[in-house]
Amino acid sequence: MKGNRFTYYIKEGIDSIFTHGFMSFASICIIVACLLIMGSFTLLALNVDEVIDTMESQNEIMAFVNETYTDEQARAIQERIEGLPNVDEAVFISREEAWDDFTATYGDPAAFEGLDASVARDRYVVYLEDISRMAETQQALRDVPGIANVRAHLEISEGFVKIRNVVTLVSMLLVAILFVISLFIMSNTVKLTTFERRDEIAIMKMVGATSSFIRWPFVVQGLILGLVGALLGYVMEWGIYRLLTEKLIAGSGLSFLTVIPFSQVALPILAAFGAVGLGVGVIGSLMAIKNYLKV
Amino acid sequence: MVQFTDVFKSYENGAKALRGVSFTIRDGEFAFLVGPSGSGKTTIIKLLTGEIAPTDGKVLVNDYDLGTIKFSRMPYMRRTLGVVFQDYRLIEDKSVYENVAFAMRVVGASNKEIRRRVPYVLELVGLDKRTKRKPQELSGGEQQRVAIARALVNNPRLIIADEPTGNLDPARSLEIMMLLQKINELGTTVLVVTHEKELVESFSKRVIAIDGGKIISDGMGGYYNYER
Ligand SMILES: Nc1ncnc2c1ncn2[C@@H]1O[C@H](COP(=O)(O)OP(=O)(O)OP(=O)(O)O)[C@@H](O)[C@H]1O
Ligand SMILES: [Mg+2]
Numbered sequence: 395m396k397g398n399r400f401t402y403y404i405k406e407g408i409d410s411i412f413t414h415g416f417m418s419f420a421s422i423c424i425i426v427a428c429l430l431i432m433g434s435f436t437l438l439a440l441n442v443d444e445v446i447d448t449m450e451s452q453n454e455i456m457a458f459v460n461e462t463y464t465d466e467q468a469r470a471i472q473e474r475i476e477g478l479p480n481v482d483e484a485v486f487i488s489r490e491e492a493w494d495d496f497t498a499t500y501g502d503p504a505a506f507e508g509l510d511a512s513v514a515r516d517r518y519v520v521y522l523e524d525i526s527r528m529a530e531t532q533q534a535l536r537d538v539p540g541i542a543n544v545r546a547h548l549e550i551s552e553g554f555v556k557i558r559n560v561v562t563l564v565s566m567l568l569v570a571i572l573f574v575i576s577l578f579i580m581s582n583t584v585k586l587t588t589f590e591r592r593d594e595i596a597i598m599k600m601v602g603a604t605s606s607f608i609r610w611p612f613v614v615q616g617l618i619l620g621l622v623g624a625l626l627g628y629v630m631e632w633g634i635y636r637l638l639t640e641k642l643i644a645g646s647g648l649s650f651l652t653v654i655p656f657s658q659v660a661l662p663i664l665a666a667f668g669a670v671g672l673g674v675g676v677i678g679s680l681m682a683i684k685n686y687l688k689v
Numbered sequence: 690m691v692q693f694t695d696v697f698k699s700y701e702n703g704a705k706a707l708r709g710v711s712f713t714i715r716d717g718e719f720a721f722l723v724g725p726s727g728s729g730k731t732t733i734i735k736l737l738t739g740e741i742a743p744t745d746g747k748v749l750v751n752d753y754d755l756g757t758i759k760f761s762r763m764p765y766m767r768r769t770l771g772v773v774f775q776d777y778r779l780i781e782d783k784s785v786y787e788n789v790a791f792a793m794r795v796v797g798a799s800n801k802e803i804r805r806r807v808p809y810v811l812e813l814v815g816l817d818k819r820t821k822r823k824p825q826e827l828s829g830g831e832q833q834r835v836a837i838a839r840a841l842v843n844n845p846r847l848i849i850a851d852e853p854t855g856n857l858d859p860a861r862s863l864e865i866m867m868l869l870q871k872i873n874e875l876g877t878t879v880l881v882v883t884h885e886k887e888l889v890e891s892f893s894k895r896v897i898a899i900d901g902g903k904i905i906s907d908g909m910g911g912y913y914n915y916e917r
Contacts, residue, residue, distance in 0.1 A: 398800055594780050600738065601843065602768035603795040604761075 399607070407614025410587040418619055421583040425623030425674060426630065428572035429667050433631040435565035436666070437659070442558045444654050446525065455528070456545040457484075457535045459516040468516040471540050475518055478538075480531045482521040489516050515542070526555040573670065580678025584616050588682050595686045605687045612679045620675025624667040631663065632656060690716050691737065691847065691880065696746035698732055698902075706732040708902040709746070714880060716846065719873040721889050722882045724899035730882045733899070734851050737880075738772055739763050751846050768796055771840030771877075775852035777832045779824040785811070785835050786820040792839045806842060814838045814868060830861035837868060847878040854885060862888055 411418045457475065459468040465488060475484040487495075493514070522531055528546055535544045588595065598608050639653045691714040698707040706729045714720050724730050735741045736748050739755055748755040751769040758766060779788050786807060793803045811817050814834040824832055833853055840848055850869065854862035866881075866888060873879040883889060889896055898906040 398794075399797060402794060593778065597778055597780065597791075598795050599764075600767060600772055600778075601792040601795050601839070602764045602766075602770075604764045607795060607797075 399610075403610040403614050406611035407618060410584075410611065410615045411618060413590075414583065414586050417583045417586055421579050421619050422623045422626065424579045425576050425620060425671060426627040428576045429624060429627030429670060430631055430634070432565075432569045432572055432670070433627065433663060433667065434634070435561070435568050437631075437635060437654075437663075439558070439561045439565045440659065441654055442554070442561050446554050446558055455520040455522065455532060455535060457518040457520055457538070457541050458543040458545070459518070460540050460542040461515055463516065463540055465516065467540065471538060472518065474538055475520060475535065478531065478534050480523050480527045480534075482523045484521070485519045487517050487519060489514055492517060526552075528552070573674065576670075576674045577678050577681070580616055580619065580674050581681040583619065584612050584679040584682035587615060588612060588686055592686065608687060609680070609683050612683045613676055616675035616679030616682075617672060618675070620671035620673070620678075621668065622671075623674075624671025627671075628664055628667045631667070632660070690714065690749070690751055690878070692747070692749040693733070693736075694747040694749075696736065696748060697744045698729075698736065698741070699744045706902055707736075707743075710899070710902070710904055711746075712897055712904060712907060714847075714878060716878055717873075717876065718895065719870065719879045720881070720895040720897055721892075722880060722897050722899065723884070723886075723889060726884075728899045729902045730899060731851060732902075734772075734849055734882060737849060738770060739766060768843060769846045771843065771845035771848040773833070773836045773840045773848065773850040773853050775855045777824070777836045779832060779835055779839075781824055784821050784823055785816060785827070788824070788835055789838045789842050792842050796843055798843075810838045810842045813841070813872075828861075829856050830864060833857065833861075833865055834868065837865070837872075841872060841877075845877065847880065848872060849880045849882075851882045852884065853881060854883065854888065859887070863891070866892065 459471065468488075469486055472484055472486055475481060520531075520535065522528060529552075532544050532546045535541055595608055635656050639656070691712075693710050693712050696707055696710045697705075699705050710729070710733070722730055722733065732741070736743055736755070737750055739758070743756065750766060753762070753766040753769075755766070780791065783791060789810060790803045790807050793806065798806075808817065808820075811820055814837050816831065816834055816838060819827060819831060824835065827835065833856075837848075837850075837853070840850075848869070853869070854865050857865065862885065869879050869881060870892070893909065895909055896907070897904060
């Protein structure tokens with residue numbers, strides 16, 4: 395009995411897809427297009443995030459210790475610095491180490507006129523948890539007694555954080571708008587079927603069909619359309635992403651950018667596409683059938 | 690069983706279709722519901738099928754109180770009814786057999802039950818030679834019989850027919866009425882709505898007459914008192 399119904403739902407659902415071949419094709423195309431835009435922006439956002447993460451691990455604030463401090467006094471501030479909010483780690487570098495490092499890189503410092511006094515200072519290399527709060531942390535470091543000067547690359551970090559915020563915002567907006575558009579198209583495709591079958595639906599009601607029995611074939615219709623769209627969109631997204639990341643970026647000197655390999659996000663993207671396809675299909679068809687079930 | 694107790698129905702536009710209607714149709718009865726156009730006959734049918742709700746009063750159908758029934762129980766109430774519409778309401782692209790089988794599938798019958806029951810019902814209405822035809826390949830009387838077969842197939846306790854002979858010639862009309870009478874003799878309660886005075890008079894059955902939303906006479910014998 396149950397099996398009988400199940401095959402009925404599937405058969406009716408698939409029948410409606412082919413009866414309205416063009417609208418079905420159109421709604422699949424819209425879902426694919428929407429998913430591609432959603433997916434591409436999400437991937438862009440993820441990549442910007444990844445770049446920022448890399449920067450965070452590299453980007454550091456130099457905090458120079460007052461020259462009058464002895465080595466012991468200078469090392470004593472470490473705990474204080476690491477206790478500050480947003481500070482991940484502070485590494486102490488003595489003036490001797492810094493000096494050696496400098497001469498190893500640039501040769502004999504005697505050749506440099508008017509050398510920055512900071513070369514002769516003890517310092518901390520401070521790593522942050524979140525570079526978007528760099529300015530705040532920089533200020534906090536300045537207020538630590540014994541810290542004479544703080545050097546940070548604020549402009550770069552702020553630039554990337556701004557890009558990230560814009561990309562995230564645009565992605566979220568696009569995802570929301572495109573979801574609504576997909577829902578609208580899907581619901582209208584299914585509505586076409588419900589409209590054509592309104593007499594049949596009325597008869598079903600009159601002979602005592604339950605609402606769920608009437609609903610299922612349309613849900614199956616939307617579900618199949620949504621999932622087919624999701625799968626097609628996924629395969630295309632994969633192709634486009636690999637083309638862009640492997641061919642374009644690798645060949646254009648932008649290779650310093652850290653790019654997430656598709657394999658790393660393949661499953662979450664597949665799941666997200668599947669969920670959007672499923673959601674659009676099911677919600678769209680429920681919206682379409684709603685008005686017919688009231689009596 | 691049908692029981693109307695002091696039922697009022699006003700439509701949204703203010704039209705007072707029923708003004709205090711009370712009657713009871715017991716299980717196994719055969720009754721005609723007659724009255725001039727606009728008197729409220731279809732309104733009574735729609736109340737019976739749960740398509741509309743009464744403004745006031747109580748409607749009982751096969752032990753379901755339609756005033757308090759939950760929306761989710763409505764389908765189960767409807768399964769105790771078989772409704773025959775004046776315009777047949779058959780599905781055009783399904784065959785005679787499929788149209789009838791459809792009503793069984795909708796309520797969750799198995800293929801086995803469907804294969805057993807549908808031919809029996811089609812034979813009962815005299816359509817066993819027409820099972821593969823589509824509705825538009827049938828005469829009006831034959832289509833009406835498909836509609837009756839569909840109403841019958843789930844073995845309802847009550848059959849309601851709204852103007853089942855409206856589009857048929859007198860000979861065909863009589864045939865349909867004989868069929869409904871046969872169904873009634875097999876144990877199903879039957880309520881027939883009709884305009885056709887001659888037809889009603891040729892049967893010796895209970896006649897409920899309605900006019901202006903009120904019952905004006907109710908009794909045996911095929912006589913009722915209104916001017917058409
Ligand atoms: N959906 C509606 N909205 C508003 N008024 C309605 C509606 N349906 C019926 N009416 C009014 O209610 C009254 C009773 O209508 P009903 O359809 O029950 O009559 P009837 O006896 O079936 O007539 P007929 O023999 O012509 O089918 C009429 O005055 C009609 O105009
Ligand atoms: Mg009427």
